[in-house]
Amino acid sequence: MLQVRNATVRFDAADGSSVHALDAVSFDIPPDAIVVALGASGCGKSTLLNAMAGFTPLSDGEILLDGAPISKPGGDRGVVFQKDTLLPWATVLDNVALGLRYAGVDKKERHRKARDLLALVGLDEFAQKFPYELSGGMRQRVGIARALATDPKVLLMDEPFGALDSLTRETMQQLLASIWANTRKQVFFITHAIEEALTLGTHILVMSPRPGRIVARYEADFVRRFAATGDIGPIQADPQFVCLREEIRSIIHSPAPSRRAA
Numbered sequence: 001m002l003q004v005r006n007a008t009v010r011f012d013a014a015d016g017s018s019v020h021a022l023d024a025v026s027f028d029i030p031p032d033a034i035v036v037a038l039g040a041s042g043c044g045k046s047t048l049l050n051a052m053a054g055f056t057p058l059s060d061g062e063i064l065l066d067g068a069p070i071s072k073p074g075g076d077r078g079v080v081f082q083k084d085t086l087l088p089w090a091t092v093l094d095n096v097a098l099g100l101r102y103a104g105v106d107k108k109e110r111h112r113k114a115r116d117l118l119a120l121v122g123l124d125e126f127a128q129k130f131p132y133e134l135s136g137g138m139r140q141r142v143g144i145a146r147a148l149a150t151d152p153k154v155l156l157m158d159e160p161f162g163a164l165d166s167l168t169r170e171t172m173q174q175l176l177a178s179i180w181a182n183t184r185k186q187v188f189f190i191t192h193a194i195e196e197a198l199t200l201g202t203h204i205l206v207m208s209p210r211p212g213r214i215v216a217r218y219e220a221d222f223v224r225r226f227a228a229t230g231d232i233g234p235i236q237a238d239p240q241f242v243c244l245r246e247e248i249r250s251i252i253h254s255p256a257p258s259r260r261a262a
Contacts, residue, residue: 001028002063002186002188004061005017006062007022007062009051009056018177027217029188029203030203032184033202034188034202035188036188036196037189037199037205038192039207039212044207044211045159045190046210047212049079075152077152078146080144081158084131085103086131086142088131088132092118095142099149099150100113100150110149117148123142123146134141137164140161140172153186154186154188155187157176162193169208170232173200177223178230189201198236200223201221201223203218204219204220204248222238
């Protein structure tokens with residue numbers, strides 16, 4: 001289990017001032033869960049994810065994975081960014097196998113694992129292509145496959161579908177739901193889209209503007225239906241979905257959102 005305890009982050013700005021990005025955030029990612037952090041731009045979502053990845057140090061608090069403090073990046077956490085970070089000179093196959101290469105896995109074995117993951121995301125026939133030959137959605141699929149290559153305990157996803165068109169985004173949401181249903185990875189996913197949060201999250205954390213705090217928490221089950229049927233329309237038309245969407249929207253747009261009990 002990944003546990004976040006009173007995570008606080010302050011940055012020193014160039015003008016000598018201090019930016020309070022994140023304030024006393026606490027939550028758990030249970031096994032078999034997709035936790036989605038939702039909020040407007042600047043609410044500290046990416047800062048929180050970067051701290052969980054080990055990229056950004058905490059000013060206070062701690063983040064634990066299976067009881068061990070996180071202080072640096074590691075193969076037990078896979079990261080998918082909003083913009084793909086693929087190596088343009090490497091094939092799709094070698095991009096997926098990159099983490100395995102650094103882990104010392106021999107070429108034959110890492111390519112076998114990479115091909116299995118490309119099949120999982122529907123890109124096995126593109127193994128020898130280069131990133132520039134793929135669409136944006138396809139490159140994000142490669143990014144997801146690469147993040148899964150080291151078999152991480154937790155998958156961290158930083159608005160990975162935010163730059164995609166609506167149809168591609170829906171396809172990628174369905175892919176993530178399917179991968180989660182098949183692998184049961186713990187997932188931490190950040191977004192500013194309420195519908196995406198409710199469609200994908202088993203647990204939704206609503207965050208306030210800076211400094212980022214959790215002001216509301218919800219549990220949902222729509223992603224299980226989505227993974228089983230692949231049909232997003234009836235899910236987003238469900239009266240319970242609509243009710244939760246409007247309640248969350250009112251919290252986000254409230255001038256002074258009130259903290260809710262964990």
